Amino acid sequence: MPNMFKGLPNTPALVLGVAAFPKPLMADGALPGWYKELIATRIASLNCCEYCVSAHRHLALKRGATFGQVASYDNLENGPFSEKEKAGFRYASLLHQSGHAANEAAFDAVSEHLNCQKIIELTAIAGAFELFARIISSLRIPVTPLPE
Amino acid sequence: MHTPLSYKTGIRCCAFTLTGAEAGDGMTAASNASRVPLLERHEVPSDVAQLYDK
Numbered sequence: 617m618p619n620m621f622k623g624l625p626n627t628p629a630l631v632l633g634v635a636a637f638p639k640p641l642m643a644d645g646a647l648p649g650w651y652k653e654l655i656a657t658r659i660a661s662l663n664c665c666e667y668c669v670s671a672h673r674h675l676a677l678k679r680g681a682t683f684g685q686v687a688s689y690d691n692l693e694n695g696p697f698s699e700k701e702k703a704g705f706r707y708a709s710l711l712h713q714s715g716h717a718a719n720e721a722a723f724d725a726v727s728e729h730l731n732c733q734k735i736i737e738l739t740a741i742a743g744a745f746e747l748f749a750r751i752i753s754s755l756r757i758p759v760t761p762l763p764e
Numbered sequence: 765m766h767t768p769l770s771y772k773t774g775i776r777c778c779a780f781t782l783t784g785a786e787a788g789d790g791m792t793a794a795s796n797a798s799r800v801p802l803l804e805r806h807e808v809p810s811d812v813a814q815l816y817d818k
Binding site: 617619621622623625626628631632635754755756757758 | 797798799800801802803804805807808809811812815816
């Protein structure tokens, strides 16, 4: 049980809503699960959320990312990613600044590589991990130990 | 102050390897104490307890 889901039950109605969100958010969809996990890891890193980085780089590896890809979440341009994957990382990183940072030029750039469904999934993950990281960091939820 | 962002150079906004007084106040790694109780299964309502079984 992730520690976030041991902390949020102090507000039962809230935890039930939050717990329902990660499954559709992170499941394989238009974007593959391993890539979604690395997007989450990248946003977590930009938010200095050790908890989220620990959990989601572990999940990225478990869901099919290579060691090299997982190791490159903060060095994306030089990492073993396709141009399409890099375009998604760039767009997600811009969203960390603000929604307005994803201006027309940025949206056009990502649209060259990703279709509407993929952009929506990417945007939802980037936005969600701003929220999760802030909840976890501000409440000082300790990192969940990884399985052996 | 907003954290500078560069996806081209891959600059990280912090280093998780640092802990303690040198780490600064902004990193989650600097503190292990949760500000809210971490509840176990027997401490939560039954509908929430189901989450612990997944």
